[in-house]
Amino acid sequence: MAKHHFLDANIIIGSTLYWDRHYELTTKYMHLEDIGRHTSERVYDECRGVYGGFRRTIISYLAHLFRNLPSSPNPFTLDTTINAITEKYLRTLDSHRQSNLIRSFMRSNMEDIRQCMLRSEEERDQYRRKITDTIKEALYTLQFTCSEDTDALIVCYSCCPLDYTDELTAEKNALLEVIQYEPDTNVLLDSFHIMSHNIQSPTHFITTDKSHILQNATAIEERLPGILIRDPAFFLPDLSPIPLQ
Amino acid sequence: MLPFEVASHLIQQIFISRPRMKLSKTAIQKILYKVSVSLPKGDKVRSSLPYYWYNYGPYSDVVESAIDGLRMNGTLLEEETHTGITVLMAAGTRPEGIAVLNDASEMVKNVVASCNPYRIEPLIEEIYRTYAPFPFLPHYKLDFLAPLTLYVQRAAKEQTTLSRFSSDLDTPHIDALENMLYTCEVEIPDDPLFDEFTEIFTSFVSAAGIAFDRMRHEDPDCGFLAEETHKRAEEIWYTFTRGLRILKEAHDPYYDPEISTWHILYQAKLRELNPAIREYTRSVRKSTLNKRGREPDEQSKRILSSLVNGYLS
Numbered sequence: 001m002a003k004h005h006f007l008d009a010n011i012i013i014g015s016t017l018y019w020d021r022h023y024e025l026t027t028k029y030m031h032l033e034d035i036g037r038h039t040s041e042r043v044y045d046e047c048r049g050v051y052g053g054f055r056r057t058i059i060s061y062l063a064h065l066f067r068n069l070p071s072s073p074n075p076f077t078l079d080t081t082i083n084a085i086t087e088k089y090l091r092t093l094d095s096h097r098q099s100n101l102i103r104s105f106m107r108s109n110m111e112d113i114r115q116c117m118l119r120s121e122e123e124r125d126q127y128r129r130k131i132t133d134t135i136k137e138a139l140y141t142l143q144f145t146c147s148e149d150t151d152a153l154i155v156c157y158s159c160c161p162l163d164y165t166d167e168l169t170a171e172k173n174a175l176l177e178v179i180q181y182e183p184d185t186n187v188l189l190d191s192f193h194i195m196s197h198n199i200q201s202p203t204h205f206i207t208t209d210k211s212h213i214l215q216n217a218t219a220i221e222e223r224l225p226g227i228l229i230r231d232p233a234f235f236l237p238d239l240s241p242i243p244l245q
Numbered sequence: 246m247l248p249f250e251v252a253s254h255l256i257q258q259i260f261i262s263r264p265r266m267k268l269s270k271t272a273i274q275k276i277l278y279k280v281s282v283s284l285p286k287g288d289k290v291r292s293s294l295p296y297y298w299y300n301y302g303p304y305s306d307v308v309e310s311a312i313d314g315l316r317m318n319g320t321l322l323e324e325e326t327h328t329g330i331t332v333l334m335a336a337g338t339r340p341e342g343i344a345v346l347n348d349a350s351e352m353v354k355n356v357v358a359s360c361n362p363y364r365i366e367p368l369i370e371e372i373y374r375t376y377a378p379f380p381f382l383p384h385y386k387l388d389f390l391a392p393l394t395l396y397v398q399r400a401a402k403e404q405t406t407l408s409r410f411s412s413d414l415d416t417p418h419i420d421a422l423e424n425m426l427y428t429c430e431v432e433i434p435d436d437p438l439f440d441e442f443t444e445i446f447t448s449f450v451s452a453a454g455i456a457f458d459r460m461r462h463e464d465p466d467c468g469f470l471a472e473e474t475h476k477r478a479e480e481i482w483y484t485f486t487r488g489l490r491i492l493k494e495a496h497d498p499y500y501d502p503e504i505s506t507w508h509i510l511y512q513a514k515l516r517e518l519n520p521a522i523r524e525y526t527r528s529v530r531k532s533t534l535n536k537r538g539r540e541p542d543e544q545s546k547r548i549l550s551s552l553v554n555g556y557l558s
Binding site: 010013014016017045048049050051052053054055056058059060063097100101102103104105107108109112125128129130131132133134135136137138139140141142143144147149158208 | 424428447455458523533548550551552554555
């Protein structure tokens with residue numbers, strides 16, 4: 001069995017929550033031993049972009065709440081007020097992902113949001129600072145976890161082409177026909193490039209992406225010999241795999 | 246009257262208001278901008294002073310051409326100050342009064358009387374804070390980039406400590422710089438034109454936050470990181486303004502024929518900015534490789550869990 005794994009962004013981001021039992025799958029997977037874990041700078045940048053996007057989305061949402069809250073909010077109807085302002089804000093967003101993020105944030109942090117709305121501007125700034133600091137610490141952890149150091153938990157390679165217009169073009173075109181999504185195609189090509197140049201042995205591509213990658217696993221493996229598409233549950237037989245739709 | 250003629254006449258009115266005054270081109274541009282926005286919308290003189298928002302605030306090709314014309318025909322004389330700034334002054338000839346420009350000429354007198362032409366910064370600040378089409382402009386240019394520039398200049402001369410809050414109000418405070426950057430991140434104009442710019446800017450903000458930590462703790466290489474952060478922050482501004490002027494809120498209709506050229510120039514600048522910011526994030530990362538994130542407390546766990554759950558759902 002291949003002992004080298006290339007990690008997609010959703011695995012790295014999911015394993016941020018090593019304390020969260022809902023993410024048993026990715027966090028337990030990351031605790032498995034005797035596996036060489038690898039990723040590309042493209043994936044690393046994607047993870048950074050996701051964390052940055054969290055910060056931007058939530059700070060923007062909080063700024064909207066602060067601007068639209070009445071100057072002396074009624075503490076007894078505050079939740080209703082916050083919900084109404086939030087729903088109106090969500091209707092202005094084009095992105096479902098942003099909406100999901102805000103709903104999830106609101107659900108889990110309602111008590112902190114409520115307290116924040118009742119307090120001074122300075123205390124609201126402190127809460128905003130708490131959020132930006134939390135994201136920054138996650139970025140530090142990402143940076144520490146994924147690096148070019150061969151002893152890192154996840155070795156990150158910066159040798160992959162920026163795009164595959166001059167290299168692996170046949171493979172790129174073949175993958176695009178199947179996946180029809182260039183960002184995922186480029187990540188798969190990164191895994192193939194790193195396998196061919198650096199690892200030089202069969203490599204598992206670990207992902208939880210159903211719609212583009214897992215359900216096209218066979219077709220991808222035919223086009224990228226040596227790459228084996230797997231979800232993390234494959235290595236954790238006690239846990240259920242991610243169901244394909 | 247042609248816009249060029251209107252601008253030429255009003256420029257001369259500036260120097261009539263204060264004879265022997267010496268002004269930079271920037272000062273002339275800003276004074277006439279203030280005159281323009283003080284006139285009623287739809288006013289013919291106002292439409293003869295078309296502006297667009299660019300690197301140093303509102304800018305007019307018409308005013309620029311008029312200045313050059315007056316310089317070339319000897320109406321304005323040019324000289325260089327001891328600090329290397331080029332200034333213009335009237336040669337002494339007075340233009341004939343033009344009735345249709347009487348109100349605008351009076352406005353010129355009022356604007357010149359209300360500002361100190363030798364210290365134009367307060368007028369520029371007033372223009373940014375009152376008239377900028379988006380809050381990003383004054384926040385980024387005045388509240389982030391200007392203090393960062395001052396900070397880097399003073400750090401280079403070793404006139405500032407890199408750590409905590411100072412009671413000297415002229416010393417940039419790193420916490421304030423970082424907070425302002427997070428404010429700017431959510432104030433980028435909400436237009437598809439800025440989608441790619443927003444992603445690049447977010448990448449910069451993430452890296453700059455870490456660079457500020459290095460500066461805050463006076464780590465080795467923090468001087469280099471401060472300079473790099475400043476350099477990239479400027480590149481970001483010059484890229485932003487190339488896109489900004491394309492938006493209808495940021496230019497007068499006189500410049501509509503320029504839009505397609507401006508698009509090409511903006512896209513070219515974005516293509517340069519992307520690798521520059523990638524290089525910057527690599528530098529910051531190299532300098533902080535061994536720092537591990539702190540163990541999150543309960544509040545941070547709640548925040549992160551909700552975000553990751555929301556993202557992966």
